[in-house]
Amino acid sequence: MDPYLLRYFLAVVETGSFSKAASASSVTQPTLSAGIKRLEETVGAALFVRNNKRVFLTTAGARFLPRAKTILHECNLALAEVAQGVTAPVLRLGVLHTLPSQRIAGLIKSVRAIHPNTQFELSDGTEQELLNRMDERGIDFALSIRRVEDDRSVPLYREGYSLVLPPDHPLAGAGTVRGEDMADQPMIVRSFCEVLSETSRYFTDRNVRPPLVYRTRHDERALDMVSAGVGATVMPQSYQTSYQNGAAAFVNLEGFTPTRQIGLFRPRHELPQAVRAIADDFMRQAEDYFQSTYFRA
CATH class of the missing domain: 3.40.190.10 (Periplasmic binding protein-like II)
Known part of the structure; x- marks a missing residue:
């Protein structure tokens, strides 16, 4: 089962639309539709019900969803572990579409001043897309809107x-x-x-x-x-x-x-040993960086 087919599947679930999922996946809609058809042939069941306005999961699709996230998570984790062994430490950060790019760049500069060899992998997304990527372990941290007060995220500013x-x-x-x-x-x-x-x-x-x-x-x-x-x-x-x-x-x-309250969402999985100290400093820098400017949590 090719991982890119799972990414297509999850993109449709996230966006509720084949056209939006194709755009989010940087492919044409016919390419994405062909991929979904191939995935449905592989699992032996229809995964979506399509109408003129929105796409819905079938019963089989709903059962397949958590498995798809788990499979893709394991693929991402395997790639991350291999990469950590042969390259510079990588911190994967998801960023809400509506956050100012200057602020994100400033935070990254402050972290790289401490850990100059650290590489950042950035991905933009909506609130739901970022949460899904965290569940799939496709990213380590996310800067997004914090709607619930819990220990999974840290408030940065309102x-x-x-x-x-x-x-x-x-x-x-x-x-x-x-x-x-x-x-x-x-x-x-x-x-x-x-x-x-x-x-x-x-x-x-x-x-x-x-x-x-x-x-x-x-x-x-x-x-x-x-x-x-x-x-x-x-x-x-x-x-x-x-x-x-x-x-x-x-x-x-x-x-x-x-x-809106912007927060830093913590990793939902164990990070590779090579980036744990960097991750701790990143969390501290994020709080200090935003709260030392005109922002207030």
């Missing part, structure tokens, strides 16, 4: 969301902007925004339907387009430090109060 305007926008100098003021203002949609539904509801409740002029999965690109005057968007406040000196205006959106 933040709200700001309305981000072009620097020359008439409301750019306002401390607070009402939703009604954005009635005819072009807006940029961040596809991975975890408060996308709350943002849409916020404007709908005020009978405001701003024209949507751009949709992107890349937060830095969204900010660049705001800076260029394409439109406004709603972003986590931590992005503000990336766009100082008048490149974009971060203002409060009146009555919009969602917050």
Whole structure:
């Protein structure tokens, strides 16, 4: 059973869509569909029920899911153990799509200042994708949204969301902007925004339907387009430090109060001996790095 077929299977489970799973796996949809068909022929049962809107697991698919995660985990663990024996220590880090890249780079630099030979393997993902990869032992740590207080993760900082305007926008100098003021203002949609539904509801409740002029999965690109005057968007406040000196205006959106807590998710498996000391320092550096800046847990 080829591991890549299991990755296709888990990608469909994560995304609920063959097209989205193909995009996440960096293959075409026909390639992914052929892979799923081959996997179903191998196990001797249909794994998914398909309709026009979403894909669902069959009973056989639901039984196969935990086994698929276990098999892929063992493959990843075997590869990691072999790699640790012949190469520099590798720390595998999953990063939420909506975290500022400058902050992640700063954390990695602080760790490599202590352990200069350490290599980082990075992977982006949604909350669920990162949790699944941790369960599969495909990553060691994850920086993501912490929704439950437990010992599997460490709180790093909490933040709200700001309305981000072009620097020359008439409301750019306002401390607070009402939703009604954005009635005819072009807006940029961040596809991975975890408060996308709350943002849409916020404007709908005020009978405001701003024209949507751009949709992107890349937060830095969204900010660049705001800076260029394409439109406004709603972003986590931590992005503000990336766009100082008048490149974009971060203002409060009146009555919009969602917050998120970012945490460091600890390994759910025993790490190879070669990286255990590095992992301990990484956890300490993550807490010190974020809490010593303007962030607060």
